[in-house]
Amino acid sequence: MTLPYVLVLVADPAQGTLSKDAIDIARNMVKGKNPIVLSPGEAVEIPCPAPSPGAPTIATIRATLARYRTDALMVKSRGRRKAVLIADMDSTILAGETLDELAALLGCGDEVAELTRQSMNGTLDFEDSLRARVALLKGRETGVLEAVWESSHLNAGARCLVQTMRANNARTALVSGGFTWFTSRVAEACGFDEHHGNVLGMDANRFTGALDAPVLGPDSKQEHLERLLDERGVKASAALATGDGANDLPMLALAGLGIAYKAKPRIRQMIDMQVNHSTLRAHLFAQGYPASVFVE
Template sequence: MSLPYVLTLVANRKHGTLSNEAIDIARNLVKGEAPVTLSEGEAVDIPCPTPEAGAPTPETIRATLSPFKVDAILNKNRGRRKAVLISDMDSTTFAGETLDELAKRTGTGDKIADITNRAMNGEMDFATSLRERTIVLAGQPESLLDEVLHVLDLSDGVRELVQTMKANGARTALISGGFDWFTARAAPLCGFDEHYGNDLEIKNGVITGQLLGPILGPDEKKTHLERLCAERGVKLQASITTGDGANDIPMLSAAGMGIAYHAKPNVRKTIERQVNFCGMRAHLFAQGYPASAIIGGEKN
């Protein structure tokens, strides 16, 4: 009979391979069995028993392995593969912030970056922060949005994450507290089934600085998660969500596997499962997918 828990270790191969020393330390921490290779030099599963009282916490495990720049994600073995995926956009699907990039081009970069940081750290009401960051765009041409779209890179491995989960029957969605102008273009690049964001008003090719309709914020992200699971016919436990900011915390907390991805400090304090060193492939390894099952990207 397999053990009830599994600790997944993932190394970012751009910075080195997963060392035997890191694996041995992790096994001792969780009293684990021999590792199962998911990707040679990159990821392993360590089957382990249910953590006992006084056992090292996920935070302790991460701290112990941090010198090796290894992500460690502890999960129950049962039900690891998820049927619903929701990803945030800025600094998650994209490797940067669309609003910050827009602000740089309007000469308000420092001011907007400060508002973004305060909002993502939960120090400022999200709706207020979004409206303050949007109003500075008033009078700018829509072409400014195109400029930003073409300078932002997709996060490493996000296409593999979306396409592999879709191939295995998952429903996938890109849901952002940013603008749906960007989600509408990022979603097909990655292969998401659907996308949602805030409606930026544009008239005659000019940004008005206003938003149309209600704000899509933290609670709305969670509501979308609940709806997608209901439509897919699964419980919340069968979902995986990922994001980096305070507005992602409700959906990260509600999902069966919520992963804080290169997240802000207050998010890391709140969300147990984290990816701090690696790309999006780590989300697949956390679900038990071997490299051979990943669609696109490197296979071994």
């Protein structure tokens, strides 16, 4: 008989192998069956019963395994593979914050980085923060866009996540509070079906200090997810969303599997499913994909 839940454990191979002690501890905590290897030394899944009153929560399991640098995700056995992927860009699919990096090259890095920090932690309204940050770019040369892009890199597992889900008929979307100048390039590099972001105002090779379209913020991200679900004709339970900032909270909360990826403190307080140690490949393991079927 198939048990109703699965506890997925994932480590980052670059930091060491998945510890047998961590697996044994986690299995005892959830009263699980024998672990099934998804990727040797990297990921296993442990079939287990539904959490009962008084049983360890996922937060407790995660805290217990922290010293092993192991992520733990508890998912239902049914409906694990998702039909929709919606992902944030900066510090999720792409390493770093592109606006902060632009500002650093333009000489206003400290001011912009502080506004970004407050916005991503949810202590400053996203739209107000974005407009204030963009205003600081006014009159400065746009050539730094290419320099930032040339120094950018995808987070480990990004392309694998997108390509594997696409190969299994999922619709994939990159939806960012960053800028379309970057989302178009990241979407092409990873193979996303579509991308959306804010439009940075530019005129005669200089930034105008304004946006050329309405702000794409947290509500817009949720709206894009709702649209994708409607287009695919599936419920929210069939969606995977991932992001790291406060502007991702609505879509993370709506998706059947919302994963806070190496997220800011406030987001980790509000989202149960978290990846704090391993790579974006953990999103595939959570859906039950073994590494043998990954599209690299």
